[in-house]
Amino acid sequence: MTSLLETEDETMLRDAARGFLTEASPVRALRENRDQSRAYDPGLWREMAQMGWTGVLIGEDQGGADMGHRAAGILAEEMGTTLAASPFISTAVMAATALRNAASDRLSQIAEGGVTYALAVDEGAKHNPAQTSVSAEKSGNAYLISGVKTFVADGRSADRILLLARTAGSAGETAGLTVFDIDATRAGITRDAKPTVDSRDHARITLDNVEATGADILGTLDDGMTLIARALEAGQAALAAELSGVAGGAYAMTVNYLKERKQFDRTIGSFQALQHRAAHLWSEIEVTSSAIINAGRVLDTSPKEASLAVSLAKARATATAKLAVSEGVQMHGGIGMTDEYDIGFYMKRARVGAEWLGDYGYHAARVAQARGF
């Protein structure tokens, strides 16, 4: 097994990311986004592009920094720590992975920050790509795509959409799916904002006889599942890393509060009932971080065999983030329930992250399958 210790390069990247995000995108920035009804700050995204973050998974020949999935995880984790909102996972992780595996020449646009993407996969309340029923019917030389996609992250703001549609077979089958790379403003597309608790961009996308051609197909006709699965795994690993950052951020805020708040003439952090809960939470975060690092390492070394590592990371991160934010709000007491205080933002993002790209049960089932249950 590859060592899970952080390398010097990784520590430098983490320190740089932390320094930047603490300044440029503290939790206050998320509050401002929310109050101004915007999903993210385009200025922040431009700066991320300038630092090479948008090209983290893109080859140098396409203008990327080609730092790999573990590096993408470190960036996502630091974004989670300050709740920095951006289309990073949708665009720089998932779309970049799909486009790279399909050798698309749009990669350089992602690397330079010139285009953002959303992945339109889910159609119900739970993540289940094989259940895709949005259909792309062959009509002469073109396809006519119709149906509804739900819970499309960055779906309102994205410039382009990677759309998973059925070109053959029926819902439930992994074969017969195809990925289309289309402009988000193409005729027949309606994007309805579905404001979510985490104040980020989520949309319901209705497709009404949207016209696409063979040139819009990314990868191979009817074999889109292979392509999208790799992109989803990359996204799941990055999201797991983000959630681990969310857990770490909530934990840090909570432990600081325990050291400051006084009740009964004592610092509440001196109460053993709270100490043990905080120590348990720290332990869970430590254990989860190993699974996060491992997922990044496996994606970098054997991307085709990453399913177990990725699902393990997403499951652990989902559970740990949930624990961290629940404990965080409880240990803050009344102030933790107020909108004025930041801890609630962590709880909301943890809940959305728990559902996005497969919930605990989805990933637990994948772990069980990989482990021969």
Add this chain to the structure above:
Amino acid sequence: MVEETTEQSGFRSEIADWITANCPSSLRSEVMDENLIVWGGKNWKFKRQDQKDWMEAAIARGMTAPRWPVEYGGAGLSRSQEKIFREEMARLEAPTPLESFGLWMLGPALLEFGTHEQKSLFLPPITRGEIRWCQGYSEPGAGSDLANVQTKAEDMGDHWLVNGQKIWTSYADQADWIFALVRTDRDAPKHKGISFMLIDMRSAGVTTKPIRLISGKSPFCETFFDNVKVPKSYGEGISSIVGEVNRGWDVAKHLLTHEREMIGGGARGLLGGRSLGDFLSSLDDNILADPVIRTQAMELEIDSLAFAMTMERYKDQAQSGRGVGNASAMLKYCGTEINKRRYELLMSAAGSEGVEWDGPHGALAPEWLRTKANSIEGGTSEVMLDIISKRVLELPGK
């Protein structure tokens, strides 16, 4: 991942050849079983010739204590060489030739706190399996509050007069010597008046009595000291006390960190590398169709895998020279809690067959009961959480 140097890969192939040539094939790929552990000591009788051959070959090369200096009976391996040795042992399925509390605990304590003369007298017989040590820490009134040691050692000029009782002394009835915490200053604050003493178990006034646990027979004993005379010196420069008199707590704390890593590590590989699902299915083909057991098994599998990775990460960190420090309390806490969950699940899966003392699943019931001690021995889970909150999280005392 760092590439292995030529020197390292040379050592790897050399050590693999040595293991292959010296570890009898009848021992390799043998299922790990408590009854197969070689403990050594004056009372030890080998049940198998191949174990004796393997131990003697290992002794000849210092490989019973790979990291210890050659002059004290070790092999003088570097950290990275030892890692390679362990990896090759695992790969070739060779069992550890000799295990003992001397190798695990007293040795590291002497190497850290002992004089050259103490090391020269006590370490080589440990590496040769000649002297078996036991550990005398806990007392009836000193459990989690270990520093509350009451066994007293009075200064009688040329010797110490020891009176008191130890409890949970594993294999005290088999051991030749004991390393014990004794109170040498009754007036000092409780952490300050303790010494780390080496006592011959054949001394007049030492008696032992085995303890029966809820799981049945156990290696644990009570050990009684009734006017035991312990010489102040076992020879020139060889005090019977390790480190300074009244500073035994420092030695004990150092050793407890070792012990915690060991106990925490017990949760790994217990199923012989098989997945929990395979293990459960071997109990009953349909058991994973039970939705509650299936859910618990998935959760446990996820947590166990992530914990195993964490053990590896911390081991790498320790081997890279950066300490693990108080975070070892987390390994002990998580590892033992996971192990208890695992056995609860196995018992649920085994159903009524699991509660039979001698049922179709062998020692499952006593093993399940025994796991309940995992989160008590070597510092309770609550003490581990105390250590984490005070030393890692730096939460205030009072």
